[in-house]
Amino acid sequence: MAIAPIEEAKLSYILFEWVEFLVRWLHVVAGIAWIGSSFYFIALDLSLxxxxxxxxxxxxxxxxxxxxxxxxxxxxxxxxxxxxxxxxWFKWEAYATWISGFLLLILVYYISADLYMIEIEKFDISNLEAISISLIGIILGWVLYNYICKKTVNKNNIMLSIFILLVFTFFSWLYFQVFSHRGAYMQIGSMLGTIMVANVLMIIIPGQKKVVQSLLKNKKPDSIHGITAKQRSLHNNYLTLPVIFIMISNHYPTIYATDYSWIIISLIIIVGALIRQFFNIKHSGKKPPYFLWVPVFMIILVSVYLSDIGKPNLTSKDESSNLIIMKIPKDLLLASEEIIVSKCSMCHAKEPLWENMQHSPKLVNLENVNDLIKNIEGVYSQAVISYAMPPGNVTVLENSERKTLNDLYKIVKKL
Ligand code: HEC
Known part of the structure; x- marks a missing residue:
């Protein structure tokens, strides 16, 4: 079947999607190279x-x-x-991961701060203000972390880790008060990721350079470089899994978008550290501490429970999209509603009719105009600008119907 182009599927939109996707590709590949080499060296070190x-x-x-x-x-x-x-030297992997990650942060979050970062009911700020608050947090996170580490370099590492975890739990809570759920999650991910890369750029590599220089001059290197580098590498080792968790969580609203998602971040930091601990001990040739999987499993269960009790209370009423709806031409509204009811709602409903489907996929409900307006961005990207939805076009969404949804999208965007 020839696929007729959707009218006015703007080239600029497609180009933007490509750019964003290419940067994401780079970010994932650079991240794999970085984490891969760091996992490799940790395991190698332990097996010497x-x-x-x-x-x-x-x-x-x-x-x-x-x-x-x-x-x-x-x-x-x-x-x-x-x-x-x-x-x-092993450094470009880390730098490339950060640079591509920061670009992605700009392309996805900063450019659409109104969609992904700001939640006016929490904190009514402009895009520029949201971006500034985010950047300040990223810098402050590193400055604070670096200061604490420097002050405690020879002290108890476990106490230090607990303290840093508490500081970050506070940051998570704070950003959940200021940003949307999704914005807050990515903010914490960016702060932690930045700390990891800054550890490489500002501490580990400069320390190693100094050591090499001393060696070249036949001098005994200052042992402080080794101690600091070891402390920071250890932190990076334990932060790896939680940061990856946060980075890939943004398609899982039940994880990032509930009232207690900020606590889940801290719990996952603990889970990630425990899993790393298991493999660190295993790779050192000792008997693997299988009991560690018990707390891992229990903390994950607690996280699931928190997702459940933190979900929105559906019995309370809201009027938010009513204002927008009143301004849309009636016939367009009715036509669009009919499309989603007949072509989407068998899956995207609180109680889907689709066989074996327990709840609406990705928690996207499309049962009435209210739902449609709320999810208009998703509808646009999934069913207008691409053929992602309906899956395999099972409900035979016609191009003319996609065009109707496109018209609706354009009007909503103008309001
Ligand atoms: C046969 C069931 C089914 C139908 C019909 C269907 N969807 Fe979906 N939809 C899904 C599934 C499954 C997912 C989750 C896909 C995934 O995991 O990436 C989804 C995801 C989505 C998402 C979220 C995408 C994301 O990753 O955030 C949107 C938006 C969406 N659908 C819109 C629509 C629209 C609009 C229609 C009707 C034109 C539609 N869907 C019809 C099953 C369906």
Whole structure:
């Protein structure tokens, strides 16, 4: 079947989607490279053995097999006999992840701050104000974290971690009071991600550079660089899983958009750290601490419970979209309502008629004009500008009907 182009599906919109998607692609790939190499080095470090055969100033050795060849890796903590002329640094993965992530933050969140960050019922601010509050938080998060770490570098790491977790729980709560649920989630993700990259850029790499310079001059490097780098690497190690969790959660409203989603962030930070702990111990060759999966499972159950009790109270009434609805031509409104009722609502309803469907997919209800206006952006991207919905066009949504939804979208956008 030839697919007729949707009238006025603007090239600029399609181009924008492409740009956003390409940046997302880069972000995911850079993130995989970064996290992959960091997971690799942690596991490698933990598997090192101090064999007799290795050079006397070496710290440990590992043998690995991969891709048809054998690798013998030797780790030095102090100056090896001769420093090689060529050293591979691992830093661009982290930087590329941050740069593409920040671009994505601009493309998705800052450009559409009114949609994804601001919730006027919580805090009625302009886009520019929302963006400023976000940027200040990202910078402040790092400054505060860095200050706490510097003050406590030789102290108890567990107390430090608990303290940092409490500080971030406070930030999550704060941003949930200021931003929309989705905006607050991405804000915390951006703050944590920035801390991880800044740890690499401002602490770990400069420290390593100083160590290399001392070694080149045949001097004994200051041990503080090693200690700080180790502390920050440890934090990055434990933050990896929670940050990825937050980054991919934005298509799961039951996780990010309930009253207690800010607590869920902190719980997931604990879960992520416990899972990392399990694998760290396992990779070091010790008996894996299987009992750690008990608290992991229990905390996830608590999170599910929090999602449930934090969901909107459906018995309370709201009038928000009524004003908009009154300004839309009646015939267009009726035609659009008929389309969603006949082509979408068998799935997108509180009690879907679609076989085996327990609730509306992605919690998008499309049962009446109110629902339609609330979800107009989603309807536009899923059913007007693309053929994503209905899935496989099961309910045979005609192009003329997509055009009607397009007309509605344009009018709503103008209001
Ligand atoms: C046969 C069932 C079915 C029908 C009919 C259907 N949808 Fe969906 N819809 C789904 C499913 C399943 C998902 C979740 C897709 C996913 O997981 O990415 C979804 C997701 C969505 C989303 C959210 C997308 C996101 O990722 O945020 C929107 C918006 C949407 N549908 C709009 C529509 C519109 C508009 C129609 C009617 C023109 C429609 N759907 C008809 C099953 C359906």
């Amino acid at each position: 053995l101090n064999r007799k055969s290795i050079p006397k100033e070496a710290h440990g050795e590992a043998w690995q097999v991969h891709g048809g060849g054998f690798y013998q890796i030797v780790k030095y903590l102090v100056a090896p006999e001769k420093l090689p002329s060529q050293l591979t």
